[in-house]
Each structure stands twice: as structure tokens, then as C-alpha cells.
Amino acid sequence: MLLFFRSPDGGLSPVIREVRPSAGFGGEYIEPGAVERDPAGPAGPAPTEKVVLALLSGPGEADRAAGLTTALPAVREKEAVKVEVSSDGGVTARLPLAVQVLDATAVRQLTCTIAYNRAADGRGVVTLRGLDGAERSGSCGLATGASG
Numbered sequence: 001m002l003l004f005f006r007s008p009d010g011g012l013s014p015v016i017r018e019v020r021p022s023a024g025f026g027g028e029y030i031e032p033g034a035v036e037r038d039p040a041g042p043a044g045p046a047p048t049e050k051v052v053l054a055l056l057s058g059p060g061e062a063d064r065a066a067g068l069t070t071a072l073p074a075v076r077e078k079e080a081v082k083v084e085v086s087s088d089g090g091v092t093a094r095l096p097l098a099v100q101v102l103d104a105t106a107v108r109q110l111t112c113t114i115a116y117n118r119a120a121d122g123r124g125v126v127t128l129r130g131l132d133g134a135e136r137s138g139s140c141g142l143a144t145g146a147s148g
Contacts, residue, residue: 001051004112005059006105008067012112012142015063017054019046048083051117052093055109056081071106073097083114091118092127099130112140 007013045051056075059068079096086092093114102110107128116122127137 001046001054002113002116003051003055004109004116005063005068006071006109010105012105012108013068014112014116015059015068019050045117048091048093048114048117049081051113052081052083052095052110055113056097070109071103072109073106085118090125090127091115092129094129095131097130098132098134099128099136100132100134102128102130102136107136107138108140111138112142115140 001017001019003015003017004012005015055070056072056079058070058072058074075096080094081096082094084092084094091114093110095110099107110128111126112122114126115124118124122140122142125137125139127135129135
């Protein structure tokens with residue numbers, strides 16, 4: 001999975017997490033180099049709901065050491081995320097947080113993480129719906145290889 005965190009310059013920086021086939025929340029992803037990758041593991045992207053929950057859990061120790069942070073508020077780990085894909089390819093994510101109060105960086109973290117989970121090129125429209133009833137839509141807008 002590819003997660004986007006805030007870099008020291010205020011842009012976004014992608015971080016790769018490997019997914020374990022059958023672990024509980026909090027143990028599903030690992031930082032690169034933590035354990036050897038299981039070649040018999042699942043092929044393809046992790047479920048988008050799990051990717052969003054991993055993003056919401058914040059940057060890992062190595063990420064923080066590299067200066068990465070998050071603009072997203074803390075949420076309880078048992079909160080639900082629901083992702084739906086429409087017939088036109090758009091993605092709607094129902095999130096366990098208020099969306100209206102999120103700043104531009106937080107919205108981009110969510111939008112880019114979801115977009116890159118759904119498509120290798122990160123293209124597509126992502127709609128975020130929050131507990132506050134607010135809705136925000138957009139696309140990632142990062143050029144391939146860009147860090148912010």
C-alpha cells in the first residue's frame with residue numbers, strides 16, 4: 001500500500017507499506033525492512049478501507065524520524081471506513097471524522113492515498129464524506145515521481 005504523509009516542506013511524500021495477509025488492525029502493515037516479504041502473500045492492492053485506516057493511524061517511527069507528519073486528526077482504531085466505487089470510476093470514502101474542518105494537506109493525504117490505491121497512476125475523482133455530513137471531492141494531482 002502507498003500512504004501519503006506531510007513532508008517537512010509541507011508537500012506530500014509517499015510511503016510504502018507491505019501488507020500481511022491475515023493480521024488484525026494495527027498489525028496489518030509493516031514498515032519496509034521490518035520483516036522479509038512473503039512471496040506467497042496476496043497479489044494486488046490492499047482493500048482501500050484498510051489503506052485509509054493505516055493512513056489514519058499516522059506515520060510510523062521511521063517516517064517520523066525522516067520528518068514526516070500528518071495533517072489528519074487522530075481517530076479511534078475501531079472506527080469504520082467504507083469505500084464505494086461508482087460506475088464512472090469515481091470513488092467515495094465515508095470517513096470516521098469531520099471532513100469540513102480538514103485543511104488542504106489533510107484532504108490531499110486522503111485523496112492521494114485513496115486514488116493511488118485504486119489506480120496505479122493515481123488518477124480519478126475521490127469524494128470524501130465525513131461524520132459531519134460534509135463532502136469534499138477532488139483528484140490527487142501529483143505528477144509521477146513528485147513528492148508534493
